[in-house]
Amino acid sequence: MNDPYQVLGVSPSASDEEVKAAYRRLAKLYHPDRNNGSEEAERKMMQVNDAYAQIMDMRKGGGASQQYYGGYSAGYGGAGQAQQRAPEFSAVRAQLSMGRYQQALQMLEQMEARSGEWYFLYAVVRHGLGDDIAALNFARQAVNMDPTNMEYLSFLQQLNMGGQQYRQQGMSFGGIQNFLCQNPCLTCLLFNLCCGGGCGTRVWCC
Amino acid sequence: MFGYVSINPQALSQPEQQRFRALYCGLCRTLGDVYGDAGRLTLSNDMTFLALLLGAVYEPEETCRQERCALHPLKEHAAVTHAATAYAADMNILLAYYKCVDDARDDGALRGRAGRAALEKPFRQVRQRWPIQCRAVADSLERIAALERETSPDPDALTRQAGRMLGACFVWKNDVFAPSLRAMGDALGRFIYLMDAYEDYDRDEKRGRFNPLRGLRGLPDFHARMEDILTLEMSRCVKAYDFLPVTQDDAIIRNVLYSGVWGRYARMQSQRKETQA
Numbered sequence: 001m002n003d004p005y006q007v008l009g010v011s012p013s014a015s016d017e018e019v020k021a022a023y024r025r026l027a028k029l030y031h032p033d034r035n036n037g038s039e040e041a042e043r044k045m046m047q048v049n050d051a052y053a054q055i056m057d058m059r060k061g062g063g064a065s066q067q068y069y070g071g072y073s074a075g076y077g078g079a080g081q082a083q084q085r086a087p088e089f090s091a092v093r094a095q096l097s098m099g100r101y102q103q104a105l106q107m108l109e110q111m112e113a114r115s116g117e118w119y120f121l122y123a124v125v126r127h128g129l130g131d132d133i134a135a136l137n138f139a140r141q142a143v144n145m146d147p148t149n150m151e152y153l154s155f156l157q158q159l160n161m162g163g164q165q166y167r168q169q170g171m172s173f174g175g176i177q178n179f180l181c182q183n184p185c186l187t188c189l190l191f192n193l194c195c196g197g198g199c200g201t202r203v204w205c206c
Numbered sequence: 207m208f209g210y211v212s213i214n215p216q217a218l219s220q221p222e223q224q225r226f227r228a229l230y231c232g233l234c235r236t237l238g239d240v241y242g243d244a245g246r247l248t249l250s251n252d253m254t255f256l257a258l259l260l261g262a263v264y265e266p267e268e269t270c271r272q273e274r275c276a277l278h279p280l281k282e283h284a285a286v287t288h289a290a291t292a293y294a295a296d297m298n299i300l301l302a303y304y305k306c307v308d309d310a311r312d313d314g315a316l317r318g319r320a321g322r323a324a325l326e327k328p329f330r331q332v333r334q335r336w337p338i339q340c341r342a343v344a345d346s347l348e349r350i351a352a353l354e355r356e357t358s359p360d361p362d363a364l365t366r367q368a369g370r371m372l373g374a375c376f377v378w379k380n381d382v383f384a385p386s387l388r389a390m391g392d393a394l395g396r397f398i399y400l401m402d403a404y405e406d407y408d409r410d411e412k413r414g415r416f417n418p419l420r421g422l423r424g425l426p427d428f429h430a431r432m433e434d435i436l437t438l439e440m441s442r443c444v445k446a447y448d449f450l451p452v453t454q455d456d457a458i459i460r461n462v463l464y465s466g467v468w469g470r471y472a473r474m475q476s477q478r479k480e481t482q483a
Contacts, residue, residue, distance in 0.1 A: 016448075017453075019451075020451045020452065020453055024265070024453050027451070028265070031265065033266060033267045049381060049383075052382070052451055053382035060448065060449055126362070130369075131362035131365075132365075132396075132438050133361050133362050133365065133435055134360070136431065136438070159438070160438075162442065162445070163437035163438050163441050166440055166441035166444055166464070167437065169444070169464065170464030170465060173214075173460045173461045173463075173465050174214040174216065174217030174461060174464065174465030174466075175464065175465055175468075176433075176468045176472065
């Protein structure tokens with residue numbers, strides 16, 4: 001396998017933007033629309049695609065699907081945590097460390113005791129399955145039941161971190177808030193997309 | 207599924223707004239050319255975004271025409287089309303068709319039945335071209351309907367299906383970018399489904415209809431939780447987007463992902479504050 005950085009012609013220290021720009025340059029060169037379906041160009045294009053994906057996988061930590069249902073790994077199983085852990089959950093934690101969310105879910109659902117730890121583990125499992133609503137709900141519950149437990153707290157923070165980053169980055173693109181202009185006419189234009197544009201402000205609909 | 211994904215024009219430059227509009231007109235034109243007036247009526251900003259996104263990822267060759275149309279007979283405007291606009295047009299038909307099916311089932315609305323009849327032929331064409339997407343949408347909608355019938359207490363189960371549905375529509379080509387595009391569509395689908403349920407909550411309650419958020423509504427911090435959940439979905443969407451090699455139109459796409467999708471939310475919150483005050 002070729003070095004993906006060599007394929008794209010950038011150094012491993014290049015920024016994400018530089019990698020993307022290098023990809024675009026090569027993609028234009030080998031683009032099927034511009035090469036009359038040449039097999040050589042097609043092969044090159046695939047190489048470039050693979051190299052790009054490989055670099056991004058390395059940088060963003062495992063392919064897109066993993067990114068998406070990445071689960072939670074930082075918190076549990078870490079040595080040196082002074083928190084009390086009930087032995088009844090050790091089998092659940094073992095399943096979790098292998099990413100077997102379905103099995104862990106079944107085990108938890110068969111248990112009776114609904115301690116803080118149960119809520120925490122249940123939240124981790126649901127997060128691993130991509131169920132955000134339940135994950136947030138149960139993580140909050142775990143923290144409420146045992147506010148001093150660092151493991152629960154850091155998991156809840158990790159859940160919320162993505163959202164905080166998103167809010168911050170979003171500021172320069174208009175963000176969630178400040179959406180409504182004070183000018184009622186603009187507001188009308190913004191949401192009533194079929195209003196005739198008679199207010200002098202150009203809007204891209206009718 | 208329609209009406210949530212759009213730009214925030216106030217945070218875009220004039221050329222950027224014109225660019226989005228040119229793609230919107232291009233999609234309209236494609237729908238009209240391929241599927242006639244019934245197809246044209248399904249035009250949405252949501253699928254304009256899909257054309258914009260796929261165009262940025264695959265950079266297909268573009269055709270830009272200056273044109274006049276029935277809606278804008280006086281002013282000449284640009285319409286940009288490319289291979290991804292054609293795909294987005296097909297997905298637009300697919301989703302619009304099932305929306306009509308859904309409307310017709312919900313309350314036997316005439317509009318739904320009429321729409322369904324008008325879109326029957328375009329839909330058959332789309333189904334032939336994109337069987338995987340069509341099957342995924344049909345299957346997810348069936349499961350959502352079943353969960354709604356049994357008044358499922360688990361909003362995640364419903365949200366998951368909505369995500370799966372749009373995730374399938376975002377995958378145009380089966381290549382290295384497919385997982386990221388699917389993840390983007392998945393997160394957006396979830397976001398849209400939750401926004402829809404959130405927006406319709408009071409109306410559903412009044413009519414005694416099922417709403418997936420019923421179990422959450424009683425919580426004292428319901429609105430704050432909804433914002434957290436919606437934000438989480440969009441943060442997942444952006445994370446998947448960051449993976450993709452986009453340079454062209456990046457600012458417009460981010461405008462949609464960070465701000466445009468919150469338009470209806472912002473309006474809803476300001477209305478809520480007004481009624482509280």
